[in-house]
Amino acid sequence: NMFLHGKDSARLEWGDTLNNPLLVENDHLMKFDNIVANPPFSLKKWGAEHTEADKYKRFWRGVPPKDKGDFAFITHMVETAKPKTGRIAVIVPHGVLFRSGAEGKIREQLIEENIIDAVIGLPAGLFQTTGIPVAVLVIDRSREKGGANEKKKDIFFIEASKEFKPVKAQNVLEEKNIEKIYDTYKKRKDIEKFARSVEFKELEDNDFNLNITRYVDTFVEEEPVDIKANLKELAELEPQLQKLEKQMAEYLKELGVK
Template sequence: MSDQINQDTINKALWNACDTFRGTISADTYKDFILTMLFLKYISDVWRDHYDNYQAEYGDEPELIEEMMKSERFVLPKQASFYTLWERRHEPGNGERIDQALHAIEEANGTKLKDAGKSVFQDITFNTDKLGDSKQKNDILRHLLEDFAKPELSLKPSRVGTLDVIGNAYEYLIKNFAASGGQKAGEFYTPPEVSDLIAELLDPQPGESICDPACGSGSLLMKCGRKVVANHGSKQYALYGQEAIGSTWSLAKMNMFLHGEDNHKIEWGDTIRNPKLLDKNGDLMLFDIVTANPPFSLDKWGHDSAESDKFSRFRRGIPPKTKGDYAFILHMIETLKPGTGRMGVVVPHGVLFRGSSEGKIRQQLIEENLLDAVIGLPEKLFYGTGIPAAILIFNKAKTEDTVLFIDASREFKSGKNQNQLSEDNISKIVETYRANTSVDKYAYVASLDEIKENDYNLNIPRYVDTFEEEEEIDLMAVRAEREQLKAQMVELETEMAKYLEELGYGA
């Protein structure tokens, strides 16, 4: 369709909309305003598109159409529509009206935008003094409404297609805010192609439960769910997640709502200090698939209370005080189902070889034969950090006494600031993992004895030899070429002297 919109157009329009706030409040604050307005605009466009379709089919029958709209997956009260707010943008009270609209949407949609009493929009208020006095605040929000009313931000389903508008826009904004905000290396979000890769590797099946204990905007979780739909034509799966940052939890809930992922449970809270995904007995819930891209080497992860952890997650050892990588790994291992549980986690390379308590934990996990594969990724894949990462695959149903090492660090599609994994790069990793065989200079199947001989060090170059021998230099050929060049130089000098003599510059 010629009217089809692409993500770049949406991203550019959103970045321009940020100009409304620049110089007034910090990027970290206005990010939430922009994304919440994007959510409101998107559901308003979906609602309006469906209304127009019914009108085209049934004619001008408002009562009939209103009745038909009651069967929609979500409810949008008329006074809560973006367009109602836009029409009244010149009146005082824009902030209050936007807050009321968000509250009305929550109330009209039951539990879809709430969890355990916490509402998605409770941490977001447009009627805030951070935007200045009443007049300045009203002007800023009028400009914001006008920005989102522009044609390039018409988000009708017919224009958007299958785009993950909120998730992709969130990642785009995070990337740009991180570039200018100097965020810590761990505070970034999983690029879509890395989510694709993990979902392919874990191969979720119909009827399985999928959990991300550090779920961010929920994109990795939803990718896993979509694999079940794509590969099996089934929506029989359940998504579970937990997110520590309130505004990001809100975004995950919005994202699930927009994608029709009604069979989900996303909790707000610190997974390590206060895991919320518990069964009726108060024990940790168990899942078929657990996956995450947790914060890298998180400082202050909860070391002080780890020894007395009531779930015994740290019985293999307590991770270092200033590096929480193994805290997330151990939590995830503990939530795997015994027969079917498999897990994919993104980690910094230090997890593969650091010693002390981490070395002891790593040794135990290897000796228990839980580790299935170590996959090295290219550098500059992740927003906010240039360091290369690795994916660890664990499997509770594993039978072979081996670990597959894949060095995919040199195969990527390079971009200006970020590298990307191409479809071919992803396919090669997945096919190699499924074949579970050694590939020269790319993959190696190591026995547990070999890993033990390496003192349980999982550093990939110890197993995958990517060294390329330099071609041997033929000194005799080089000498012959040099003699030939010398002879050519003599000929050229002689010819040059002849030309100079003809021109009257002879000796």
């Protein structure tokens, strides 16, 4: 992906990020200003059994399920983002936002650390390998204690699942869709049925569930049916129907059809 986008001057390593990270200096994990990632969704057998021996002590928030590696990757990213300044944008399946158990506890810990900045729901069908809808989880370590943005206490939700153009077997985010999402995120203003800022207390009341539809109401009410008007219209159409039936019977008679 880096080569395809002309980024050939960076240090690239090919290996097992979770069990044997290679971006290491002086026996410590390298720290980064910005991290952007699209890790494998719900990776099975990611190496949960090796976490106790992790020399970098990355999994102090808890160990994700052995058959779902999503939070293992997220944990690694948080631990490699620069403290008090690093930022992360990671694409995740929606299950990351609401699954309970070990994942729920890790999610709660990240929220209590105040570093989850935004959750952006994207359309389904963006990837050729899977049709499931995904979300972008934005993590900002400048919000942690001592960081420049530690006073920010909300999480900003954007429900952008309708922002796409269907193209053959795949949905595509056009420039206008990306601009709308980005502009909404930067302004951080509530928009009915699209975006909403949610404070810690409401998140706590919802057991730290980050499912977007809990906070952004996308329900569209159907127009009420006027039964009297419909009955009146049917009554008015009845004479026309009888006339048509009579004409049809005459045509069939002329054709010799009984």
